[in-house]
Amino acid sequence: MATVSLEQVRKVYPNGHVGVDAASFDIADGELLVLVGPSGCGKTTLLRMIAGLESISSGTLRIDGRVVNEVAPKDRDIAMVFQNYALYPHMTVAENLGFGLQLRGMPKAEIARRVSEAAQLLELAQRLDAKPAALSGGQRQRVALGRALVREPKVFLLDEPLSNLDARLRLTMRVEIARLHRRLGTTTIYVTHDQVEAMTLGERIVVLDGGRVQQIDTPMRLYEKPANLFVAGFVGSPAMNLLRGTLQRQAGWQLVMPHAVLPLGDLPTQAAALAPWQDRAIVLGVRPEHLQPATPQASVFEAQLEVIEPVGNEVFLNLRFGEQAIVSRVPPQQLPASCSSLPMGLDTQRLHFFDADSGLRIG
Numbered sequence: 001m002a003t004v005s006l007e008q009v010r011k012v013y014p015n016g017h018v019g020v021d022a023a024s025f026d027i028a029d030g031e032l033l034v035l036v037g038p039s040g041c042g043k044t045t046l047l048r049m050i051a052g053l054e055s056i057s058s059g060t061l062r063i064d065g066r067v068v069n070e071v072a073p074k075d076r077d078i079a080m081v082f083q084n085y086a087l088y089p090h091m092t093v094a095e096n097l098g099f100g101l102q103l104r105g106m107p108k109a110e111i112a113r114r115v116s117e118a119a120q121l122l123e124l125a126q127r128l129d130a131k132p133a134a135l136s137g138g139q140r141q142r143v144a145l146g147r148a149l150v151r152e153p154k155v156f157l158l159d160e161p162l163s164n165l166d167a168r169l170r171l172t173m174r175v176e177i178a179r180l181h182r183r184l185g186t187t188t189i190y191v192t193h194d195q196v197e198a199m200t201l202g203e204r205i206v207v208l209d210g211g212r213v214q215q216i217d218t219p220m221r222l223y224e225k226p227a228n229l230f231v232a233g234f235v236g237s238p239a240m241n242l243l244r245g246t247l248q249r250q251a252g253w254q255l256v257m258p259h260a261v262l263p264l265g266d267l268p269t270q271a272a273a274l275a276p277w278q279d280r281a282i283v284l285g286v287r288p289e290h291l292q293p294a295t296p297q298a299s300v301f302e303a304q305l306e307v308i309e310p311v312g313n314e315v316f317l318n319l320r321f322g323e324q325a326i327v328s329r330v331p332p333q334q335l336p337a338s339c340s341s342l343p344m345g346l347d348t349q350r351l352h353f354f355d356a357d358s359g360l361r362i363g
Contacts, residue, residue, distance in 0.1 A: 002063055003026065003027060003062075003063075003064055003065070004026070004027040004050065004061075004063055004155060004189070005026045005060075005061070006026075006046075006059065006060075007024050007059055008024055008058065008060070009022070009023045009046070009049060009056055009058075009059035009060070010022055010023075010056070010057045010058045010059050011042070011045055011054060011056065011211075012057040012058075020042040020046050020049070021042075021212050022059070022212070023046060023059070023212075023213055024059075024213070025216050029187060030187055031203050031204065032188045032190060032201060032203050033188070033203065033204050033206065034192060034198040034201055034202030034205045034206070035047065035189065035192075035205075035208060036191075036193065036195055036197075036198035036205055036206070036207055037193065037234070041209050041210060042210075042212075043193075047080075047157050047159055047189060047191050050155075050157060050189065051073055051080050051157050052071065053073060053080075063076055063155060077154040078154065078156075078157055079147075079148035079149075079151040079153040080156075081144050081145055081147075081157070081158045081159065082144070082159050082161075083159050083163055085132070085140045085141060085164075087143055087144065088132075089131065089132050091131070091132075092128065092129050092130060092131060093124055093127050093129070093130055093143055094119070094128040094129065096143055096147060097114075097115045097119065097143065097150055098111045098150065100150070101114065101151070111150075115128075115150060118149045121149070121183075122145060122146050122149070122176075122180075123142070124143065124146060137169055138165065138172060138173055141161060141164075141165065141173055142176070145161070149180075153186070154186075155187045155189065156187070156189070157188075157189050159191045160193065161190075162174065162194075163193075174197060174200060177190075190202070195234060195235050196237060199219040199222075199223070203218070204216060204217065205217065205218070205222055207231050207234065209234075214227065215228070215231045222235050223236060225361070226240075226361065227361055228354065228358075228360050228361060229242065229359035230359065232285050232352060232354065232361075238329065239327075240286065240288075241287070241288065241327060242284070242285055242354075243255060243257060243262065243285075243324055244281070245257035245258075245281070245282070245284070246279065246280065246282075247277050247278055248279060252264065252265050252266050253265065253266070253267050253274065255282070257324065258322070259323045260321055260324070262284070262301055262321070263301065264284075264348060265348050269349065270353070273353075273363030274362065274363070277353070277362060281356035282355065282362065283354040283355075283356050284353060285351065285352030285353070285354060286352070287329075287352075288327045290347040290350040290351075291326065291327075291345075291346060291347075292328060292344065292345055292347070293317075293328070293335075293342055293344060293345070294343050299345060300343075300344060300346050301321060301344055302341050302342070302343055302344070303319040303321045303326065304320040304339070304341060305317060305318075305319055305335070305337075305338055305339065305340050306318045306325075306338060306339070308335060308338060310332065313332070314329055314331060314332070315330050315331070315332055319344070
C-alpha cells in the first residue's frame with residue numbers, strides 16, 4: 001500500500017488545451033478516492049498521469065514519497081483497470097489473470113498461488129478454464145479486476161470500470177468493489193462520471209470541472225455543503241433547484257425573481273452571512289427533499305404542478321414557479337391532478353446561497 005500526492009499537477013497539450021490545471025491533493029494509505037465530473041473534465045487524464053500513460057507538463061507527483069514524474073509505468077508499482085476489459089480472447093480466465101506475472105518472469109508456483117487466491121476472492125474459481133466469450137459482463141469485469149489484483153500493487157487505478165455494464169449489474173459490481181477494497185485495504189483511485197457511483201463508493205471525492213478541482217470532501221459534506229454552483233448542481237439526483245434573483249429584506253428575507261417573489265422568512269441562522277448580499281444578485285439552492293407540499297395556512301408559495309413521476313418508494317413532483325422549473329421529492333401520498341396549483345413549503349434551515357457572479361457559496 002502507498003500514499004499518493006499531487007502538487008500543482010498540470011497537463012497542457014501541444015495545441016494549448018489545458019487538460020488538468022493545478023491539481024493538488026493527497027491520497028492516504030489505503031484510501032478509496034473517487035475522481036468525478038462530466039465528460040472532458042480531466043479526470044481520466046489525471047488518472048493516466050498517475051499511471052504514467054500521460055506526461056506531466058508541470059507539478060510534482062509522488063507515490064509513497066517518491067517523485068515519479070519521469071518514472072516508467074511499469075516501475076510505479078500500480079495496476080490499472082480500464083473501461084473496456086482488455087482481456088485476451090484466446091486465453092482462459094486463468095491465463096488472463098496470470099499473463100502479466102508471466103511477463104515479469106515470476107515463478108510458475110507463485111503465479112498459480114496468486115491466480116488461485118484472486119479467483120477465490122472474486123468467485124471465479126469455477127470459471128478458470130473458460131474463455132472471455134463464455135463469460136457474462138460481470139464475470140469479465142471481475143477478471144479485469146483480478147488481473148490487477150494478482151499484481152499486488154501499491155495503488156489500484158480504476159477508469160470507469162462499470163460503465164459498460166447494465167444498471168442492475170453496475171449496482172452488484174459497485175458493492176463487490178467496495179467489499180473488495182474493505183478486505184484488501186489497497187490505496188485505490190476510482191474514476192467515474194456517475195455521481196451516484198462516486199457518492200456510494202468514495203471515502204472522499206474530488207469533483208472536477210474544466211480541468212480544475214472544484215471541491216474535495218466526503219460524500220455527505222459535498223451534498224450538504226457544496227462549495228460552488230457547479231458542485232451544487234452536479235452532486236445529487238434529482239439535481240438541486242437553483243433559483244436566480246435579487247435578495248431583499250422587507251418584513252423578512254425574500255428572493256425577487258423576474259416573474260415571481262419567493263418569501264424566505266427571517267432566516268435567523270443565516271441572516272448575518274446574508275447581510276452583505278442584501279439587494280444583490282444571488283442564487284438560491286434548494287434540494288428536492290427540502291421542498292415539500294404544505295397546508296394552505298403554512299404555505300410559503302403557490303406552484304403549478306406539471307408532471308408527477310412515481311418511482312416506487314418516492315415521488316418526484318415537477319413544478320413551475322413563475323418561469324422557474326423546480327422539482328420536489330416526496331414520499332408516496334395522495335396528490336392533486338397535474339396542472340393544478342399546489343401550496344409548497346421550504347425547509348429554511350437547509351437552504352443554500354451562492355454569489356451569482358463568482359458562483360461561490362455564501363456563508
